[in-house]
Amino acid sequence: MGARNGHQHVVIIGAGPAGLTAAYELMKHDVPTTVIEKDATYVGGLARTVEHKGYRFDIGGHRFFSKNQEVEDLWTEILGPEMLTRDRLSRIYYRGRYFAYPLKAANALLNLGPLETVRCMASYAKARLTPVKDPRSFEDWTRNQFGFRLYNIFFKTYTEKVWGISTKELSADWAAQRIKSLDMWLVLKSALLPRRKPANRGDLVTTLIDSFRYPRLGPGQMWERVAEMRRARGEPVLMGRSVERIKHDHGRVTSVVTKTTSGAVEEHKGSDFVSS
Template identity: 60%
Template sequence: MDYGTPRNAFSSSHTTGAMEVDVVIVGAGPAGLTAGYQLTKAGKTVAIIEQDPTYVGGISRTVEHEGYRFDIGGHRFFSKSQAVVDLWNEILPDDFIQRPRMSRIYYEGKFYSYPLRAFEALSNLGVLRSTACMASYLWRRAFPIKDVRSFEDWTTNQFGEKLYSIFFKTYTEKVWGMPCNEMSADWAAQRIKGLSLMGAVVDGLKRSLGLNKRPNDGQAVKTLLETFRYPRLGPGMMWDAARDKIIASGKGVVLMGHSLDRLASDGQGGWSMTANGPDGKIQIRAAHAISSAPMRELAKRIHPLPATTLEASKLRYRDFLTVALMIDSEDLFPDNWIYIHDSKVKVGRVQNFRSWSPEMVPDPKVACVGLEYFCFEGDGLWSAPDDELVELAKREMEILGLVDPKKVIGGAVVRQEKAYPVYDEDYAANVAAMRHELEERFPTLHLVGRNGMHRYNNQDHAMMTAMLTAENILAGKRLYDTWCVNEDAEYHEAGDEGAETGLPAREAAETRPLTDDQVAALTSLRGVPERLSTEVEQDRQQRKSA
């Protein structure tokens, strides 16, 4: 179905009435803006709605307060996908800077490298505790938990009970607000995969003898990145540029302060969307709909209502807030961020914004840090007044010995809803139920991004789901299974940037089948799916027509 060109000229101020476009997109985060950029570049008309009245980028936005810029969550621009790297360079060609990478764990007054370097960790823990850790590790390797269901099961098998309790349990339960034995093992397998305690110990011994110069990260063949690229004014700079290019193309509009009210099938394969904006409702008709909105929220707003809405309603999300402190000090520590594995304080992670980019902090005599508190929307932390949260952050930085509260000269609070999709024991079945129903009933509705797919993806993974979705729309058929992105991930910051080849040219995908070399190139990319086989596609068509 082709609705043709929009009724009205596109502009960011077009907020009332009705319009017709090729594709309507919910959410102006990395996935939504990537899809919009790729589609408008190919000549398609798009309308993007974003509920935030000010910022695009979602959790990747950069918030500004009195000249200070805050990265909400911390975003290193690193990807193994050359296609993603090329897109970053295309959207923001002149504003990347190269920054040193440093993250550590804070535990009982000492710092530990992150990712965990086991030889260093055992050394810092002392003889008695490190001996207990190694004994615990060897015991669990000899007698592993066989029915691995939870994060606790998986991590204990990998590291033993002692190291699990020191370096994983406290922080993980702060982040997710639930016991580790109730969390799915999927999250651990996705985020910690490839780290080996014994490998790290052996590497550390070799290193101490001068036999090994590689970083002691416990990964037998992978190299941890030492530097990364970063937009000089924060990650929001990337997504501001993407928005501007979409609008400048004359093919797209980005409607700020607009939230999804209803997404209705028109019965002919297309969609009619109603969005609530500051000036009332707006209606958008489109041949395709792309959603990066939380799956749970989308399920409530689709018409006809999916049969799996009940399953989707059980999906949970973790929120967080950042308390930024401006401190009368040139700098505090060199880390991009520090993970706080200490039960005496509520803070989970501390960012140092100048270490991300010196231009994030306007005064060279002032340090600016962001304390991240993980919470649920509406709980005590989330609902606390900003001034109380600033005082809490000052007290906790003093407890940790990182900042003298008397040197704090200012503070600000930024709240982020639905930052992390929760991996509880039922999430996979609930996601699968809704995914399969939507694929069967609504082939022109596409789910992308972290919340749209309820998958704890990194920024480049979210972008890749959108890039492949755009390819599917442009080709007029499902060339790629986007759900395979990051399905078998390795540690995100190991390996070389752009080491794996990216997507084929759009013209090749549209006009002829991929060559064997193109298929091989695509499937070499970590987490990038193979093209669906002819048999799979035929089976899908048969089931659809049945």
């Protein structure tokens, strides 16, 4: 941080998870902050929960799980008993049947049938023997990890429905991030062998977890709570402010100029600035 002489003030652009987490940590160290949010109603950004006719809807992230215990502890610190733990119940619907996910051997075999199971295993063996060299697309990467047949049955249709574009257009790097640490061998081990909790939390495969945490009123409750804490300290999140200009002086940011929904122009000066 810039100032260290008692005149430190941090201006944070965005009241999503990143912006409000930064504000929360600075608040714990008694560093004054100003948080600016474009949305006039909701904090939380892509992790907000919106309300419509008494019902709450999650816009983005809907499961809380981290390999980092420090992050898990932060969530508990903010929400306490309002942060619930729930068993995961996920199903893949394919050809009129529901497949348990993470996969379970008996369920998968019963639904696919012995012939299709053998085809999938043969396809996987072929992919391991003759992988796509230098995979560039989601299709290339997933075929290498699971074989073409399983890719075509599960990953292709699901991914294209969710993201609305061909798996040939999604990058291999994006696939590796979304299906991180998962391949056919891990799926088979998970389906056939008794599950053991890894000694190191970092070794958990996110895609295969069978429980997760969830705020009682939805993900947005986390960020609404941080906003409430700020309000109680006399530092409410400034809602409905769109950034118009960022002022500089000799290579350093000096202030952020915003406009309210009513058209009023405001200038927010600080010693340090965070853009989330």
